[in-house]
Structure formats: C-alpha cells, structure tokens
Amino acid sequence: QQxxxxxxxxxxxxxxxxxxxxxxxxxxxxxxxPWYQQFPGKGPALLIAIRxxxxxxxxxxxxISFNKSAKQFSLHIxxxxxxxxxxxxxxASPSYNFNKFYFGSGTKLNVKP
Amino acid sequence: DTGVSQDPRHKITKRGxxxxxxxxxxxxxxxxxxxxQTLGQGxxxxxxxxxxxxxxxxxLLSDRFSAERPKGSFSTLExxxxxxxxxxxxxxxxxxxxxxxxxxxxxxxxxxxxx
Numbered sequence: 456q457q458x459x460x461x462x463x464x465x466x467x468x469x470x471x472x473x474x475x476x477x478x479x480x481x482x483x484x485x486x487x488x489p490w491y492q493q494f495p496g497k498g499p500a501l502l503i504a505i506r507x508x509x510x511x512x513x514x515x516x517x518x519i520s521f522n523k524s525a526k527q528f529s530l531h532i533x534x535x536x537x538x539x540x541x542x543x544x545x546x547a548s549p550s551y552n553f554n555k556f557y558f559g560s561g562t563k564l565n566v567k568p
Numbered sequence: 569d570t571g572v573s574q575d576p577r578h579k580i581t582k583r584g585x586x587x588x589x590x591x592x593x594x595x596x597x598x599x600x601x602x603x604x605q606t607l608g609q610g611x612x613x614x615x616x617x618x619x620x621x622x623x624x625x626x627x628l629l630s631d632r633f634s635a636e637r638p639k640g641s642f643s644t645l646e647x648x649x650x651x652x653x654x655x656x657x658x659x660x661x662x663x664x665x666x667x668x669x670x671x672x673x674x675x676x677x678x679x680x681x682x683x
Contacts, residue, residue, distance in 0.1 A: 461610075489671070498572070498659055498674030499611065544610045554601060554663045554672040555624070558610025 458482055459547050461559025468566050474532040476562045478545035481526060485557075486550035490519065490530045493542045493561075502543070503530070535566045570594060572675035574660050580681045581650055588646045589678045593662030600643050601672060602635055603659040604628065611659055617643060618665065650682045 461478045468474045478488075489504035505512045505519040505528065512519045518531040532539055542563045546556040573592040581587050593600050598619050603611035614633070615625045619640035629635075632650075637643040647654055657679050661672040 459610075491674075496676070498661075498676045500674065501671045504671070546610070552616070552624070554599060554661065554665075555613055555616060556603075556611070556672075558612070561608070561610050 457560065458557040459545060459559045461545050461562060463562055464560070465563045466565070468535045468564065470535065470537060470566055470568050472535050472566075474535045474539070474564055474566070475529060476543055476545070476564075477527065477529045478547075478559050479525075479527045480547050480557075482547070482549075482557075483526075484549045485547035487548045487553040488519070488521065488528050489546050489548075489556070490517075491544045491546060491558075493544065499544060532564075535564075537566045537568050540564055540566050572660055572662050572673050574658075574675035574678050576678055577676065578679045578681075580683060583652060583682055584649055586646065586648045587650055587680065588644055589658055589680075591643045591645070591660030591662075591675060593642070593660070594664075594673060597662035597664045597670070597673075598640065599663045599665050599672075600637055601661040601663075602643070602645055603661065603674075605657040605659055605677070606655075614645075647680075650680075652682045655680055655682045 490502045491499035492502045493499045516533045521528045545559040575590045601616040602614040605611040617637040632648045635645045657677040659677045661674045663672040664670040
C-alpha cells in the first residue's frame with residue numbers, strides 16, 4: 456500500500472509555463488515533506504522541503520503548498536525551463552526518523568523549448 | 569568529491585549468484601540509509617544505520633539481504649542467491665543526526681541486473 460500518492464505520472468509544459476505536481480498522504484505521523492529531483496542515471500537530489508507548521512515555502516522558482524487538513528501538498532515550478540526536465544518525487548517522513556522517506560511514484564516532467 | 573559514493577555503478581549477475589555493493593557516506597554523517605528503486609517507481613526504504621548499529625529493517629529486506637556498517641563508516645549490502653526480482657537500482661543516502669540535523673544526500677546508486 457503506497458503511503459504517498461503522486462500525480463500526474465507525466466507532465467509536458469512549455470518553456471516559461473508553470474508545472475504543478477500533487478501529492479497526498481494518509482499517515483498523520485508524517486512530519487517532513489521533501490521534494491526530490493532525479494535526472495537519469497543519478498540519485499535523487501533534494502529540491503525543497505516543508506514541515507507542517509507552514510502552509511507554503513518558496514525557494515527561487517520552486518514553491519511547496521501544504522494543506523494539513525486535506526493531507527495534500529504540491530510542488531509548483533514557475534517559469535519552467537528545459538533544464539527542469541527530470542523526474543520529481545514527493546516524499547514524507549515521520550518525526551522520529553526524518554530521513555526515512557516514503558516516496559511517491561514520481562512525475563516525469565518534460566519542458567519543451 | 570565529498571558526496572556519497574557507491575560502487576559498483578552497474579552490476580550484471582546470473583540468477584543464484586551473490587552480489588555485494590558498497591556505500592561510502594559523507595565523512596561526518598552518522599546515519600546511513602539503503603533504498604531500492606525499481607523502474608518507474610520511487611525509492612523504497614530498506615534499512616538504516618546510526619553509526620554501526622542497524623536500527624531498522626524494512627519487510628522488503630528478506631533473509632537473502634544483509635547489510636553491515638562496520639565501525640560506522642562505509643556500508644555494504646549483500647544479496648545472496650539473487651533472483652530476477654532483485655533487479656533494481658540500490659541507492660544509499662547519508663545524513664547527520666545530532667545537534668545539527670542535515671538533509672539526506674543520495675549517491676548515484678548501483679544498478680543491479682539479474683539475468
């Protein structure tokens with residue numbers, strides 16, 4: 456049973472557009488919600504992360520929106536660039552071990568020039 | 569390169585053979601994690617160490633899998649009697665847990681193909 460559900464599976468966006476990826480979870484013990492970016496042949500790299508005490512976090516073109524009551528969070532990539540083309544994973548982890556991640560199934564983003 | 573290093577990057581083995589992978593974490597990191605990633609899926613937690621102690625193992629880690637982290641430095645993951653279902657990318661990550669807590673940094677993984 457997947458503890459973090461991610462959608463869409465794939466996404467095509469024009470350069471300069473907004474990419475939006477959504478995730479949902481059930482376990483209320485989750486306390487840390489990172490997004491990872493993975494390029495082919497590479498390990499995942501942390502992009503941005505949020506804790507449930509805030510509803511939004513922004514770093515450059517990347518924003519996480521968090522809705523604790525709905526148990527949902529999303530990644531917005533503003534002004535998407537071809538270099539952003541990668542697979543994105545949302546994840547969640549419990550407070551007792553915040554690097555023990557439950558990952559979503561991934562979204563393959565293709566930003567067209 | 570001071571990141572997480574994994575060796576080998578690729579391994580092809582015949583079914584029934586034993587394989588061993590190595591992970592060298594970032595030097596000051598006391599936590600080390602192993603994850604498995606199959607094609608088109610997100611990584612799944614396998615096990616983790618704090619220093620040399622293996623503190624948690626996933627039910628995904630069958631009896632054919634064993635992991636060690638002698639002296640709290642590098643770690644090895646051994647798979648005995650490999651099966652085709654073991655074909656996956658095996659990822660290692662490390663982090664620092666203490667007065668300063670860091671994010672987890674992942675290595676580039678070892679891609680295992682069982683034929």
